[in-house]
Amino acid sequence: MEIKKIKRSEDYSAWYNNLVKNADLAEHSDVKGCMIIKPYGYAIWEKMQAELDRRFKETGHSNAYFPLFIPKSFFTKEASHVDGFAKECAVVTHYRLKVDPETKEIIVDPDAKLEEELIVRPTSETIIWNTYRNWIQSYRDLPILLNQWANVVRWEMRTRLFLRTTEFLWQEGHTAHATAEEAVEETRKMLDVYADFAENILAVPVVKGVKSANERFAGAIDTYCIEGLMQDGKALQMGTSHFLGQNFAKAFDVKYVSKENKSEYVWATSWGVSTRLMGALIMSHSDDEGLVLPPRLAPIQVVIVPIFRKAEEKTLVMEKADAYFQLLKKQGISVKLDDRENLTPGYKFADYELKGVPVRIAIGPRDVQNETVEVARRDTKEKQVMSAADLEHKIPHLLEQIQQNIYQKALDYRSEHIHTVDTWDEFMDALENKTGFVSAHWDGTSETEEKIKELSKATIRCIPLENAQEFGKCILTGNESKERVLFARAY
RNA sequence: CGGGGUGUAGCGUAGCCUGGUAUCGCGCCACAUUUGGGAUGUGGAGGUCGUAGGUUCGAAUCCUGCCACCCCGACCA
Incomplete structure (x- = not known):
């Protein structure tokens, strides 16, 4: 394939779009503002999900799932919430199509109008708090610590792959507490979880902070956030954690009876990160050759590219390549052996660079002879000939080094900016x-x-x-x- | 919603001014030779030129309407 290369320095936005396409992460769909996340891009998202999900569960949360559709009346109960989201809601008004008797075209059946319109969720506070009302009676029912992985829709005027799409994937945590202190503590705890994830997995340094009133989530008392800095010098909000006070409890009449037998409104939090993190990842580390992935997030951490000419060379090389593959796999490294014969090594080298695979191991007849391999790291482009005997202990170390280096580089950039x-x-x-x-x-x-x-x-x-x-x-x-x-x- | 741009094969494009049924590259298929930084040759497949109408003997090309998408802003995670 002929790859068009665009430099970051020339046109940052074109570089970004080009990279998303060339690294095979996502593409535009036929629906405006909506993207198709391709397998490689989705694999990275799945790694993010896995890391976050583990952290959520470690902090006592469970997953659940609430409906995609929210009755309009729910949505309008919290005044500032509806103010914030009204302008970008997709609304379901009908539930059936039919063939128009005159034109023979498929049309919306006017007889199938919904009694009450349904909003396609832009976020789920309303439907969840409407449900919590039924789940909470006593202080003994608290806290409720739930998360859901879902898609949401916000009809934005202008979209950008991963950074702002009409439909996006995210997780939203929704918790209910007996006291304000406990809810604030939860809000801050989840902010820390996000920051830890961003820095240690994504290798993106973030500033933890609180939003000003203007930037606050619609319906929140306080919005905490993590802010990252992209390579073009623009900031990106990478995650938010909201202390919602009793706003939603009051709107949905969610009360509990305290130990002292007093009826009290419940305190709430919500927190979320989205596929926007993919954008953060891309814009933090990638270079003019393509994506650069931190090893802890890379779906493929090490790729082995065998090189051979003749059949007898192939046998020898593949035997070694397969042995190294097994060796690394046994250590829990996500390793791929690319034995496709229709592509030249040069093509594969370039392709894995585009895809950001942290470590590439090339092995040819020369290496078989010398009991070596060529090891190339994506972040620095350095190549070294390594004794095959060293693979076992050096590769895990190298992956760790790359993770640190990528983070350090991003941190240095931020410090300078x-x-x-x-x-x-x-x-x-x-x-x-x-x-x-x-x-x-x-x-x-x-x-x-x-x-x-x-x-x-x-x-x-x-x-x-x-x-x-x-x-x-x-x-x-x-x-x-x-x-x-x-x-x-x-x- | 304002400003700019683009729609021709899976992708990227030429042709449009000056009307005559579409160019080239990549990719794809077959075979052969190749393989240590995006291989080469030969042969082949693939197109109602975004869409609807108009002008014309004849429209990718001229005219009118419509649609879609992208980019830059305002709005937002």
Whole structure:
């Protein structure tokens, strides 16, 4: 296949789209804004799911599943929630098609109109809290710690593969608690789970923080988030964890009787990450040759490419290649032996680079002779000839090294792209010329935040949790500020 | 919803101005030679040119309408 290569430096957005296509992750479908996640892309998502799911269960959560459709009336019960989502809801109005007697075309049967329209879930708080009402009577029924893996639909005006699609896959945790303290603790705990996952599995450093009122989830008291920085200097919200207070409990009348025999509203949290993480992964590590995957997430961690000319060479090479394959597999490494004969080694090398496979092992007649292999790492492109006897202990170590290196590289990039500024001119200069996060003082008002956004296209990504408390003057208004916040242009 | 762009084979394209039934590359199939960085040769298959109408003896090409998608913004995970 002829591969069109686009450099990050030339056209970042074209580079991104091209990479998603060339690495065989996803493609546009015939439905606007919806994508087809291809097997290789889905395999990466499954690895993410597995890692997250394990962490959710370790923190006491169970999986459940709620319906795709939400009655419109449920949806409208929490005022700010409906405000936030109304503009992007897909609505089911009919349940049947029929052949039009005149045109012979298939049409929506006007007689099959639903009594009450159904909303295709953009998120499930409403239907879940409507259910929790029936599940909760006593403090003994609490907490409820549930997660669901699902698809949701948000009819966005503009979409982008993985980063913002009309339909996307995600998980949403929905928990119910007896006290505010416990709910806040849950919110923070899940934020930590996300941050741990992002940094240790995705190898993407994140800033943990809390959103300003403008950026808060519709219906939340507080929205916590993890924010990543992409290679083009734009920020990406990678996950959110909301403290919902008693908003949904009040909207859906979910009360419990306390030990003291008093009726109380239940406290709620919700938290989610989506296939957007695929976008974060791509934009954090990949280069002009293609995807770069951290080993802990790579569906294929090591690929073995055999090289041979004649039949007798093939026998010898394949024998060794298969032995190494078994050896690595036994160690729990996800290894693939690519024995396709219709493709040349050069093609395979390039293809696995596009796909981001962390380690490539090439073995040819020369290696068989010398009891060696050629080991190439994707992240640095370094190649080394390794004694075959060393494979067993060196490959796991190498994979670990690559994981660390990828993370470190992303961390270094981010460190170089957090700019601390004190004036408006510095602020604009940092955004325009240096890109990345800008740490600056803000007077704490929504009006100022709005104004800054208008003037600079930058938003407050978060108020970092680990934030030096420091008084200063707002970069726009000069009013008193008690701490710096993190601004950036964002996806 | 504003601005820009594109629709021709699985993918990428030429042809359109100046109308005569479609070019090239990749991929695909067969065979042979190849295989240590995207192999080569020979032969072959694959198209109602986005869609509906109009002009014309004749439309990928000219005219009108429509549709779809992509990119840049506003909205958002």
